[in-house]
Amino acid sequence: MSYSKTSIWQPMSSEVASLSIWGAFARQFMRHCKSLVGSPADAINPLLFFFMVVTLFPLGLGPDPQRLAGMAPGILWVVALLSSLMVSAKLFASDYEDGSLEQLAMAPYPLAVLVMGEVAAHWIATGVLLALVSPVFATMLGLSSAALPTLVASLMLGTLSLTLIGAVGSALTVSIRRGGLLLSLLIIPLNVPVLIFGTTAVSEAVIDGNTVSWLALLGGLALGSLALLPLAIGAALRVSLDN
Amino acid sequence: MWTIIHKMGSPPWFFRISGVLVRWLLPITVMLLVCGALWGLLVAPPDFRQGNSYRIIYIHVPSAVVALAGYYVMAFAGAVSLIWRIKMADVTMRAAAPVGAVLTAIALVTGAIWGKPTWGTWWVWDARITSMLILLFLYLGVVALFEAYENKTAAARACAVLSLVGTVNIPIIYKSVDWWYSLHQPASIKFTGESAIDASMLYPLLLMIVAFYCLFAVAVLLNMRAELTWQHREAGWLRQIVSGA
Amino acid sequence: MYFESLAAAWYMDGHGFYVWLAYALTAIPLCFMVWLPLKRMRQHWRWIQAEQRRQAAATATEAGI
Numbered sequence: 001m002s003y004s005k006t007s008i009w010q011p012m013s014s015e016v017a018s019l020s021i022w023g024a025f026a027r028q029f030m031r032h033c034k035s036l037v038g039s040p041a042d043a044i045n046p047l048l049f050f051f052m053v054v055t056l057f058p059l060g061l062g063p064d065p066q067r068l069a070g071m072a073p074g075i076l077w078v079v080a081l082l083s084s085l086m087v088s089a090k091l092f093a094s095d096y097e098d099g100s101l102e103q104l105a106m107a108p109y110p111l112a113v114l115v116m117g118e119v120a121a122h123w124i125a126t127g128v129l130l131a132l133v134s135p136v137f138a139t140m141l142g143l144s145s146a147a148l149p150t151l152v153a154s155l156m157l158g159t160l161s162l163t164l165i166g167a168v169g170s171a172l173t174v175s176i177r178r179g180g181l182l183l184s185l186l187i188i189p190l191n192v193p194v195l196i197f198g199t200t201a202v203s204e205a206v207i208d209g210n211t212v213s214w215l216a217l218l219g220g221l222a223l224g225s226l227a228l229l230p231l232a233i234g235a236a237l238r239v240s241l242d243n
Numbered sequence: 244m245w246t247i248i249h250k251m252g253s254p255p256w257f258f259r260i261s262g263v264l265v266r267w268l269l270p271i272t273v274m275l276l277v278c279g280a281l282w283g284l285l286v287a288p289p290d291f292r293q294g295n296s297y298r299i300i301y302i303h304v305p306s307a308v309v310a311l312a313g314y315y316v317m318a319f320a321g322a323v324s325l326i327w328r329i330k331m332a333d334v335t336m337r338a339a340a341p342v343g344a345v346l347t348a349i350a351l352v353t354g355a356i357w358g359k360p361t362w363g364t365w366w367v368w369d370a371r372i373t374s375m376l377i378l379l380f381l382y383l384g385v386v387a388l389f390e391a392y393e394n395k396t397a398a399a400r401a402c403a404v405l406s407l408v409g410t411v412n413i414p415i416i417y418k419s420v421d422w423w424y425s426l427h428q429p430a431s432i433k434f435t436g437e438s439a440i441d442a443s444m445l446y447p448l449l450l451m452i453v454a455f456y457c458l459f460a461v462a463v464l465l466n467m468r469a470e471l472t473w474q475h476r477e478a479g480w481l482r483q484i485v486s487g488a
Numbered sequence: 489m490y491f492e493s494l495a496a497a498w499y500m501d502g503h504g505f506y507v508w509l510a511y512a513l514t515a516i517p518l519c520f521m522v523w524l525p526l527k528r529m530r531q532h533w534r535w536i537q538a539e540q541r542r543q544a545a546a547t548a549t550e551a552g553i
Contacts, residue, residue: 165408168404168405168408172388172401172404172405173388173391175392176391176392179391182384182387182388182391185380185383185384185387186384186388186405188380189377189378189380189381189384189409189412189416190381190408190409190412190416192377192416192419192420193412193415193416193418193419196419196420196422196423197419200422200423200426221415224411228408228411229408232404232407232408235325235400235404236401236404239397239400239401239404240397240401242394242396242397242400243392243393243394243397243398243401269522276518280511284497284507284511285490285491285497286490287490288490289490289501294500294501294502294503295500295501295503295504295507296500296503296506296507298500298503298507299506299507299510299511302510302511302514303510306514342521345517345518345521348517349513349514349517349518352510352513352514353510353513353514356506356509356510356513357506357510359506360502360503360506458518458521458522461522462521462522462525465522465525465526465529466525468525468529469525469526469528469529469532472529472532472533472536473528473532476532476535476536476539481536482536482540485533485536485537485540486537486540
């Protein structure tokens with residue numbers, strides 16, 4: 001079975017037409033995972049970016065451990081947001097350029113479902129990985145170890161929303177040359193609630209306060225985005241193909 | 244219902260009706276604005292705590308209210324354009340975006356000027372000001388996205404998707420910024436409590452809010468008429484109107 | 489009128505600068521907001537009139553031949 005990008009969604013192929021919706025989703029998911037395994041830089045570069053920007057803060061703010069620890073929740077979340085912004089710019093770019101997006105749009109399945117396979121793989125490669133690695137950077141900034149589980153949980157939930165919102169922005173700007181700056185204008189305002197809920201959850205964890213309700217809000221955002229945004233992503237991709 | 248929607252979607256009909264509407268609404272709006280501003284500036288009594296600086300409220304609050312409502316108008320037009328593919332809805336959305344952005348900017352600037360005598364600084368990260376700033380970014384995003392697309396039909400649909408996502412998000416943004424502010428509220432800034440506003444101050448405020456709504460309608464209609472004139476410059480019905488005038 | 493004189497209304501117990509600045513910075517963009525589409529409209533109107541004259545001239549010469 002070949003996984004060459006342009007041929008798998010030939011609408012005439014009988015094999016493709018016989019897949020269930022879940023099968024189609026899984027197929028798209030696996031395809032994207034394989035391409036990530038093929039070029040691990042796509043998953044590692046955001047981590048490197050995260051690491052480097054975290055390094056900048058002590059250099060800019062001074063090495064005072066107390067001050068850094070106080071700002072750590074905000075720093076970690078802002079940098080996570082920036083790195084998600086950076087990776088979502090390229091989310092649909094290669095699919096658009098090599099024409100596989102057009103094939104995808106003609107496939108006999110809802111575009112929203114197919115795209116979600118791609119977004120899910122992308123989230124695991126960037127968001128989940130970032131959340132799992134974040135305790136290392138948090139410890140370097142002096143965040144109290146009691147807050148680390150909350151940090152990981154909040155980043156897990158939060159990056160799901162960030163990835164979905166980023167996918168909407170990426171789908172809207174994929175047909176525009178030099179859409180990178182426009183992308184940040186489009187999605188930064190939409191990311192504000194995620195940033196506020198995430199930072200507050202971690203800050204509350206530091207003072208042993210009420211983290212559950214803030215994590216619940218993040219979870220609610222993630223569920224809401226999961227329910228509504230795939231439709232927006234699908235519609236935006238169809239618009240981009242028309243441009 | 245359908246006939247009304249169809250009529251609204253017909254450029255000649257809209258052009259005729261909007262022409263009559265603007266001719267009446269524009270003088271009324273100017274009159275309302277002048278009356279409201281003079282009333283607020285010269286007639287209404289000063290606030291017992293803030294003195295005369297509170298008079299900025301008569302432009303700050305109306306522009307903020309109408310800017311927020313304008314986003315919903317824009318998103319509604321976007322939804323109509325996505326669902327029924329009505330060209331006129333595209334034109335409405337395109338016309339409303341810059342008007343809303345200007346009103347948001349006015350709300351921000353007047354808020355900053357008001358902050359100087361009240362709080363002693365030009366800019367405070369207050370919940371409402373911060374929300375307005377985010378609203379400005381949302382508006383600018385729609386305008387910039389429209390400009391970036393080459394195919395203007397696709398541009399309108401892209402803006403419709405974006406403004407619908409923004410509409411769902413706006414209440415969440417407002418609520419989250421509100422919570423964020425109440426958690427971090429600095430002690431030095433005392434919030435003026437929700438005291439009942441006296442009728443002598445309330446009436447000019449209500450007048451100004453009505454005036455700003457009218458102004459929004461006039462500006463959107465004028466933008467739409469200018470855009471339609473260009474889109475239909477080859478059409479016979481428009482040529483007839485031009486030569487008849 | 490609340491103020492005793494126009495000078496008092498201008499000064500507003502020291503707040504005059506801020507209040508009048510805010511009103512001025514509102515009035516200017518609002519005027520532009522109404523004036524710019526009117527200007528655009530007038531330009532398009534002229535373009536159409538010029539086009540009509542040109543077409544009328546073209547048909548007139550054709551008829552003359």
